[in-house]
Amino acid sequence: MSEKSVAIEGIEAVRISGDASLIRLTTQDDQTMQAIMTAKPSGWLSGWFYNDCKAKGDMVVTGQILLIKARNNDWYDLSECSTDLQINLPRNASVTIDQPAFKADLQGQFSGLDIDTRAADIALSGSAQTVKIRGDAFRTRLQFDDTAQTEKIDIAGRALDTSLQFPKGTAVSYRIHAKASMLDSKLPNTPDAKPEILISGDAVRTEIR
Incomplete structure:
Protein backbone atom coordinates (compact mmCIF):
# COMPACT_ATOMS: atom_id res chain seq x y z
CA MET A 1 0.00 0.00 0.00
CA SER A 2 1.28 3.49 -0.81
CA GLU A 3 -0.08 7.02 -0.56
CA LYS A 4 0.51 10.59 -1.60
CA SER A 5 -0.92 13.75 -0.08
CA VAL A 6 -1.30 17.46 -0.82
CA ALA A 7 -2.25 20.44 1.37
CA ILE A 8 -5.46 22.14 0.22
CA GLU A 9 -5.95 25.06 2.60
CA GLY A 10 -8.12 27.73 0.97
CA ILE A 11 -9.34 25.79 -2.06
CA GLU A 12 -12.88 26.43 -3.28
CA ALA A 13 -13.42 23.45 -5.59
CA VAL A 14 -12.30 19.85 -6.16
CA ARG A 15 -12.58 18.06 -9.49
CA ILE A 16 -12.12 14.28 -9.52
CA SER A 17 -11.71 12.26 -12.73
CA GLY A 18 -9.94 9.16 -14.03
CA ASP A 19 -10.41 5.54 -12.96
CA ALA A 20 -12.88 4.13 -10.45
CA SER A 21 -12.27 5.17 -6.84
CA LEU A 22 -13.50 4.99 -3.29
CA ILE A 23 -14.05 8.63 -2.33
CA ARG A 24 -14.56 10.13 1.13
CA LEU A 25 -15.09 13.89 1.43
CA THR A 26 -15.46 15.81 4.68
CA THR A 27 -15.53 19.48 5.77
CA GLN A 28 -14.16 19.26 9.31
CA ASP A 29 -12.81 22.57 10.56
CA ASP A 30 -10.80 20.93 13.34
CA GLN A 31 -8.92 18.62 10.96
CA THR A 32 -6.05 19.30 8.54
CA MET A 33 -7.17 20.49 5.12
CA GLN A 34 -5.55 17.90 2.88
CA ALA A 35 -6.16 15.29 0.20
CA ILE A 36 -4.72 11.78 0.55
CA MET A 37 -4.58 9.29 -2.31
CA THR A 38 -3.96 5.68 -1.30
CA ALA A 39 -3.38 2.65 -3.52
CA LYS A 40 -4.35 -0.73 -2.08
CA PRO A 41 -4.07 -4.25 -3.56
CA SER A 42 -7.39 -5.69 -4.68
CA GLY A 43 -8.64 -8.58 -6.78
CA TRP A 44 -8.50 -12.31 -6.09
CA LEU A 45 -4.89 -12.67 -7.29
CA SER A 46 -3.53 -9.89 -5.07
CA GLY A 47 -2.74 -12.28 -2.20
CA TRP A 48 -0.93 -14.79 -4.42
CA PHE A 49 1.56 -12.64 -6.31
CA TYR A 50 3.77 -9.75 -5.23
CA ASN A 51 2.81 -6.50 -6.84
CA ASP A 52 4.24 -3.04 -6.21
CA CYS A 53 0.98 -1.22 -5.59
CA LYS A 54 1.64 2.51 -5.93
CA ALA A 55 -0.58 5.57 -5.98
CA LYS A 56 -0.26 6.38 -9.68
CA GLY A 57 -2.82 9.14 -9.94
CA ASP A 58 -2.19 12.88 -9.93
CA MET A 59 -3.23 15.57 -7.44
CA VAL A 60 -2.52 19.18 -8.37
CA VAL A 61 -3.66 22.47 -6.85
CA THR A 62 -4.22 25.16 -9.48
CA GLY A 63 -5.24 28.45 -7.95
CA GLN A 64 -8.13 27.57 -5.66
CA ILE A 65 -9.01 24.32 -7.44
CA LEU A 66 -7.83 20.82 -6.52
CA LEU A 67 -7.55 18.58 -9.58
CA ILE A 68 -7.42 14.82 -9.02
CA LYS A 69 -7.02 12.14 -11.67
CA ALA A 70 -7.10 8.57 -10.36
CA ARG A 71 -5.24 5.85 -12.23
CA ASN A 72 -5.43 2.19 -11.28
CA ASN A 73 -3.03 -0.57 -12.36
CA ASP A 74 -2.62 -1.63 -15.98
CA TRP A 75 -4.86 -4.49 -17.09
CA TYR A 76 -1.97 -6.95 -17.43
CA ASP A 77 -0.83 -6.73 -13.80
CA LEU A 78 -1.28 -10.00 -11.88
CA SER A 79 -2.99 -8.14 -9.08
CA GLU A 80 -5.02 -4.98 -9.18
CA CYS A 81 -4.65 -1.76 -7.25
CA SER A 82 -7.66 0.29 -6.23
CA THR A 83 -7.59 4.02 -5.49
CA ASP A 84 -8.90 5.46 -2.23
CA LEU A 85 -9.32 9.22 -1.86
CA GLN A 86 -9.78 10.86 1.52
CA ILE A 87 -10.21 14.63 1.31
CA ASN A 88 -11.00 17.17 4.01
CA LEU A 89 -12.22 20.36 2.33
CA PRO A 90 -13.00 23.88 3.51
CA ARG A 91 -16.73 24.36 4.08
CA ASN A 92 -18.85 25.27 1.04
CA ALA A 93 -16.37 24.02 -1.55
CA SER A 94 -17.87 22.66 -4.77
CA VAL A 95 -17.35 19.04 -5.81
CA THR A 96 -17.20 17.66 -9.36
CA ILE A 97 -16.80 13.91 -9.98
CA ASP A 98 -16.42 12.48 -13.49
CA GLN A 99 -15.58 8.77 -13.23
CA PRO A 100 -17.11 5.69 -14.86
CA ALA A 101 -17.73 4.03 -11.49
CA PHE A 102 -17.13 4.99 -7.88
CA LYS A 103 -18.43 4.92 -4.33
CA ALA A 104 -18.58 8.27 -2.54
CA ASP A 105 -19.32 9.25 1.05
CA LEU A 106 -19.72 13.01 1.55
CA GLN A 107 -20.08 14.39 5.06
CA GLY A 108 -20.27 18.15 5.55
CA GLN A 109 -21.36 21.37 3.90
CA PHE A 110 -20.82 21.78 0.15
CA SER A 111 -21.83 24.55 -2.23
CA GLY A 112 -22.49 22.21 -5.14
CA LEU A 113 -22.25 18.58 -6.20
CA ASP A 114 -21.89 17.82 -9.93
CA ILE A 115 -21.53 14.14 -10.92
CA ASP A 116 -21.23 12.34 -14.25
CA THR A 117 -20.91 8.54 -14.08
CA ARG A 118 -22.10 5.20 -15.41
CA ALA A 119 -22.47 3.37 -12.08
CA ALA A 120 -22.09 4.81 -8.61
CA ASP A 121 -23.10 4.60 -4.97
CA ILE A 122 -23.40 8.12 -3.57
CA ALA A 123 -24.12 9.15 0.02
CA LEU A 124 -24.40 12.69 1.38
CA SER A 125 -24.87 13.68 5.00
CA GLY A 126 -24.87 17.44 5.46
CA SER A 127 -25.89 20.03 2.90
CA ALA A 128 -25.40 21.10 -0.71
CA GLN A 129 -26.98 24.08 -2.43
CA THR A 130 -27.09 22.39 -5.83
CA VAL A 131 -26.98 18.70 -6.72
CA LYS A 132 -26.71 17.54 -10.32
CA ILE A 133 -26.18 13.84 -11.02
CA ARG A 134 -26.10 12.20 -14.45
CA GLY A 135 -25.41 8.54 -15.14
CA ASP A 136 -26.63 5.14 -16.23
CA ALA A 137 -27.43 3.13 -13.11
CA PHE A 138 -26.73 4.44 -9.61
CA ARG A 139 -27.94 4.74 -6.06
CA THR A 140 -28.08 7.96 -4.06
CA ARG A 141 -28.68 8.48 -0.35
CA LEU A 142 -28.90 12.22 0.35
CA GLN A 143 -29.56 13.34 3.91
CA PHE A 144 -29.82 17.10 4.38
CA ASP A 145 -29.11 18.13 7.97
CA ASP A 146 -30.26 21.69 7.24
CA THR A 147 -31.58 23.67 4.28
CA ALA A 148 -31.40 27.28 3.13
CA GLN A 149 -34.62 26.89 1.10
CA THR A 150 -32.67 27.61 -2.08
CA GLU A 151 -31.59 24.06 -2.91
CA PHE A 166 -34.79 16.56 5.06
CA PRO A 167 -35.16 18.14 8.50
CA LYS A 168 -38.59 17.91 10.08
CA GLY A 169 -40.97 20.56 8.78
CA THR A 170 -39.17 21.12 5.46
CA ALA A 171 -41.41 22.07 2.53
CA VAL A 172 -40.29 20.62 -0.83
CA SER A 173 -41.49 20.56 -4.42
CA TYR A 174 -40.79 17.64 -6.70
CA ARG A 175 -41.30 16.38 -10.24
CA ILE A 176 -40.63 12.81 -11.36
CA HIS A 177 -40.50 11.82 -15.02
CA ALA A 178 -40.06 8.09 -15.68
CA LYS A 179 -41.30 5.19 -17.79
CA ALA A 180 -41.63 3.14 -14.60
CA SER A 181 -41.70 4.86 -11.23
CA MET A 182 -42.22 3.99 -7.57
CA LEU A 183 -42.58 6.95 -5.18
CA ASP A 184 -42.69 6.73 -1.40
CA SER A 185 -43.01 10.22 0.06
CA LYS A 186 -43.84 11.41 3.56
CA LEU A 187 -43.71 15.05 2.41
CA PRO A 188 -46.40 16.77 0.33
CA ASN A 189 -45.51 18.27 -3.03
CA THR A 190 -45.63 22.02 -2.30
CA PRO A 191 -45.63 24.12 -5.51
CA ASP A 192 -42.66 26.48 -5.87
CA ALA A 193 -41.11 25.35 -2.57
CA LYS A 194 -37.39 24.76 -2.23
CA PRO A 195 -35.64 22.40 -2.00
CA GLU A 196 -36.76 21.77 -5.56
CA ILE A 197 -36.39 18.15 -6.72
CA LEU A 198 -36.35 16.91 -10.31
CA ILE A 199 -35.83 13.20 -10.97
CA SER A 200 -35.99 11.59 -14.39
CA GLY A 201 -35.12 8.20 -15.87
CA ASP A 202 -36.43 4.95 -17.30
CA ALA A 203 -36.84 2.99 -14.06
CA VAL A 204 -36.97 5.16 -10.97
CA ARG A 205 -37.41 4.39 -7.30
CA THR A 206 -37.71 7.49 -5.10
CA GLU A 207 -38.07 7.91 -1.36
CA ILE A 208 -38.62 11.38 0.14
CA ARG A 209 -38.65 11.89 3.91
Whole structure:
Protein backbone atom coordinates (compact mmCIF):
# COMPACT_ATOMS: atom_id res chain seq x y z
CA MET A 1 0.00 0.00 0.00
CA SER A 2 1.28 3.49 -0.81
CA GLU A 3 -0.08 7.02 -0.56
CA LYS A 4 0.51 10.59 -1.60
CA SER A 5 -0.92 13.75 -0.08
CA VAL A 6 -1.30 17.46 -0.82
CA ALA A 7 -2.25 20.44 1.37
CA ILE A 8 -5.46 22.14 0.22
CA GLU A 9 -5.95 25.06 2.60
CA GLY A 10 -8.12 27.73 0.97
CA ILE A 11 -9.34 25.79 -2.06
CA GLU A 12 -12.88 26.43 -3.28
CA ALA A 13 -13.42 23.45 -5.59
CA VAL A 14 -12.30 19.85 -6.16
CA ARG A 15 -12.58 18.06 -9.49
CA ILE A 16 -12.12 14.28 -9.52
CA SER A 17 -11.71 12.26 -12.73
CA GLY A 18 -9.94 9.16 -14.03
CA ASP A 19 -10.41 5.54 -12.96
CA ALA A 20 -12.88 4.13 -10.45
CA SER A 21 -12.27 5.17 -6.84
CA LEU A 22 -13.50 4.99 -3.29
CA ILE A 23 -14.05 8.63 -2.33
CA ARG A 24 -14.56 10.13 1.13
CA LEU A 25 -15.09 13.89 1.43
CA THR A 26 -15.46 15.81 4.68
CA THR A 27 -15.53 19.48 5.77
CA GLN A 28 -14.16 19.26 9.31
CA ASP A 29 -12.81 22.57 10.56
CA ASP A 30 -10.80 20.93 13.34
CA GLN A 31 -8.92 18.62 10.96
CA THR A 32 -6.05 19.30 8.54
CA MET A 33 -7.17 20.49 5.12
CA GLN A 34 -5.55 17.90 2.88
CA ALA A 35 -6.16 15.29 0.20
CA ILE A 36 -4.72 11.78 0.55
CA MET A 37 -4.58 9.29 -2.31
CA THR A 38 -3.96 5.68 -1.30
CA ALA A 39 -3.38 2.65 -3.52
CA LYS A 40 -4.35 -0.73 -2.08
CA PRO A 41 -4.07 -4.25 -3.56
CA SER A 42 -7.39 -5.69 -4.68
CA GLY A 43 -8.64 -8.58 -6.78
CA TRP A 44 -8.50 -12.31 -6.09
CA LEU A 45 -4.89 -12.67 -7.29
CA SER A 46 -3.53 -9.89 -5.07
CA GLY A 47 -2.74 -12.28 -2.20
CA TRP A 48 -0.93 -14.79 -4.42
CA PHE A 49 1.56 -12.64 -6.31
CA TYR A 50 3.77 -9.75 -5.23
CA ASN A 51 2.81 -6.50 -6.84
CA ASP A 52 4.24 -3.04 -6.21
CA CYS A 53 0.98 -1.22 -5.59
CA LYS A 54 1.64 2.51 -5.93
CA ALA A 55 -0.58 5.57 -5.98
CA LYS A 56 -0.26 6.38 -9.68
CA GLY A 57 -2.82 9.14 -9.94
CA ASP A 58 -2.19 12.88 -9.93
CA MET A 59 -3.23 15.57 -7.44
CA VAL A 60 -2.52 19.18 -8.37
CA VAL A 61 -3.66 22.47 -6.85
CA THR A 62 -4.22 25.16 -9.48
CA GLY A 63 -5.24 28.45 -7.95
CA GLN A 64 -8.13 27.57 -5.66
CA ILE A 65 -9.01 24.32 -7.44
CA LEU A 66 -7.83 20.82 -6.52
CA LEU A 67 -7.55 18.58 -9.58
CA ILE A 68 -7.42 14.82 -9.02
CA LYS A 69 -7.02 12.14 -11.67
CA ALA A 70 -7.10 8.57 -10.36
CA ARG A 71 -5.24 5.85 -12.23
CA ASN A 72 -5.43 2.19 -11.28
CA ASN A 73 -3.03 -0.57 -12.36
CA ASP A 74 -2.62 -1.63 -15.98
CA TRP A 75 -4.86 -4.49 -17.09
CA TYR A 76 -1.97 -6.95 -17.43
CA ASP A 77 -0.83 -6.73 -13.80
CA LEU A 78 -1.28 -10.00 -11.88
CA SER A 79 -2.99 -8.14 -9.08
CA GLU A 80 -5.02 -4.98 -9.18
CA CYS A 81 -4.65 -1.76 -7.25
CA SER A 82 -7.66 0.29 -6.23
CA THR A 83 -7.59 4.02 -5.49
CA ASP A 84 -8.90 5.46 -2.23
CA LEU A 85 -9.32 9.22 -1.86
CA GLN A 86 -9.78 10.86 1.52
CA ILE A 87 -10.21 14.63 1.31
CA ASN A 88 -11.00 17.17 4.01
CA LEU A 89 -12.22 20.36 2.33
CA PRO A 90 -13.00 23.88 3.51
CA ARG A 91 -16.73 24.36 4.08
CA ASN A 92 -18.85 25.27 1.04
CA ALA A 93 -16.37 24.02 -1.55
CA SER A 94 -17.87 22.66 -4.77
CA VAL A 95 -17.35 19.04 -5.81
CA THR A 96 -17.20 17.66 -9.36
CA ILE A 97 -16.80 13.91 -9.98
CA ASP A 98 -16.42 12.48 -13.49
CA GLN A 99 -15.58 8.77 -13.23
CA PRO A 100 -17.11 5.69 -14.86
CA ALA A 101 -17.73 4.03 -11.49
CA PHE A 102 -17.13 4.99 -7.88
CA LYS A 103 -18.43 4.92 -4.33
CA ALA A 104 -18.58 8.27 -2.54
CA ASP A 105 -19.32 9.25 1.05
CA LEU A 106 -19.72 13.01 1.55
CA GLN A 107 -20.08 14.39 5.06
CA GLY A 108 -20.27 18.15 5.55
CA GLN A 109 -21.36 21.37 3.90
CA PHE A 110 -20.82 21.78 0.15
CA SER A 111 -21.83 24.55 -2.23
CA GLY A 112 -22.49 22.21 -5.14
CA LEU A 113 -22.25 18.58 -6.20
CA ASP A 114 -21.89 17.82 -9.93
CA ILE A 115 -21.53 14.14 -10.92
CA ASP A 116 -21.23 12.34 -14.25
CA THR A 117 -20.91 8.54 -14.08
CA ARG A 118 -22.10 5.20 -15.41
CA ALA A 119 -22.47 3.37 -12.08
CA ALA A 120 -22.09 4.81 -8.61
CA ASP A 121 -23.10 4.60 -4.97
CA ILE A 122 -23.40 8.12 -3.57
CA ALA A 123 -24.12 9.15 0.02
CA LEU A 124 -24.40 12.69 1.38
CA SER A 125 -24.87 13.68 5.00
CA GLY A 126 -24.87 17.44 5.46
CA SER A 127 -25.89 20.03 2.90
CA ALA A 128 -25.40 21.10 -0.71
CA GLN A 129 -26.98 24.08 -2.43
CA THR A 130 -27.09 22.39 -5.83
CA VAL A 131 -26.98 18.70 -6.72
CA LYS A 132 -26.71 17.54 -10.32
CA ILE A 133 -26.18 13.84 -11.02
CA ARG A 134 -26.10 12.20 -14.45
CA GLY A 135 -25.41 8.54 -15.14
CA ASP A 136 -26.63 5.14 -16.23
CA ALA A 137 -27.43 3.13 -13.11
CA PHE A 138 -26.73 4.44 -9.61
CA ARG A 139 -27.94 4.74 -6.06
CA THR A 140 -28.08 7.96 -4.06
CA ARG A 141 -28.68 8.48 -0.35
CA LEU A 142 -28.90 12.22 0.35
CA GLN A 143 -29.56 13.34 3.91
CA PHE A 144 -29.82 17.10 4.38
CA ASP A 145 -29.11 18.13 7.97
CA ASP A 146 -30.26 21.69 7.24
CA THR A 147 -31.58 23.67 4.28
CA ALA A 148 -31.40 27.28 3.13
CA GLN A 149 -34.62 26.89 1.10
CA THR A 150 -32.67 27.61 -2.08
CA GLU A 151 -31.59 24.06 -2.91
CA LYS A 152 -32.05 22.50 -6.33
CA ILE A 153 -31.63 18.73 -6.76
CA ASP A 154 -31.53 17.40 -10.33
CA ILE A 155 -30.97 13.64 -10.79
CA ALA A 156 -31.26 11.81 -14.12
CA GLY A 157 -30.26 8.41 -15.45
CA ARG A 158 -31.54 5.12 -16.79
CA ALA A 159 -32.03 3.14 -13.55
CA LEU A 160 -32.17 5.14 -10.31
CA ASP A 161 -32.62 4.34 -6.64
CA THR A 162 -32.87 7.66 -4.80
CA SER A 163 -33.50 8.45 -1.14
CA LEU A 164 -33.85 12.06 0.05
CA GLN A 165 -34.17 13.06 3.70
CA PHE A 166 -34.79 16.56 5.06
CA PRO A 167 -35.16 18.14 8.50
CA LYS A 168 -38.59 17.91 10.08
CA GLY A 169 -40.97 20.56 8.78
CA THR A 170 -39.17 21.12 5.46
CA ALA A 171 -41.41 22.07 2.53
CA VAL A 172 -40.29 20.62 -0.83
CA SER A 173 -41.49 20.56 -4.42
CA TYR A 174 -40.79 17.64 -6.70
CA ARG A 175 -41.30 16.38 -10.24
CA ILE A 176 -40.63 12.81 -11.36
CA HIS A 177 -40.50 11.82 -15.02
CA ALA A 178 -40.06 8.09 -15.68
CA LYS A 179 -41.30 5.19 -17.79
CA ALA A 180 -41.63 3.14 -14.60
CA SER A 181 -41.70 4.86 -11.23
CA MET A 182 -42.22 3.99 -7.57
CA LEU A 183 -42.58 6.95 -5.18
CA ASP A 184 -42.69 6.73 -1.40
CA SER A 185 -43.01 10.22 0.06
CA LYS A 186 -43.84 11.41 3.56
CA LEU A 187 -43.71 15.05 2.41
CA PRO A 188 -46.40 16.77 0.33
CA ASN A 189 -45.51 18.27 -3.03
CA THR A 190 -45.63 22.02 -2.30
CA PRO A 191 -45.63 24.12 -5.51
CA ASP A 192 -42.66 26.48 -5.87
CA ALA A 193 -41.11 25.35 -2.57
CA LYS A 194 -37.39 24.76 -2.23
CA PRO A 195 -35.64 22.40 -2.00
CA GLU A 196 -36.76 21.77 -5.56
CA ILE A 197 -36.39 18.15 -6.72
CA LEU A 198 -36.35 16.91 -10.31
CA ILE A 199 -35.83 13.20 -10.97
CA SER A 200 -35.99 11.59 -14.39
CA GLY A 201 -35.12 8.20 -15.87
CA ASP A 202 -36.43 4.95 -17.30
CA ALA A 203 -36.84 2.99 -14.06
CA VAL A 204 -36.97 5.16 -10.97
CA ARG A 205 -37.41 4.39 -7.30
CA THR A 206 -37.71 7.49 -5.10
CA GLU A 207 -38.07 7.91 -1.36
CA ILE A 208 -38.62 11.38 0.14
CA ARG A 209 -38.65 11.89 3.91
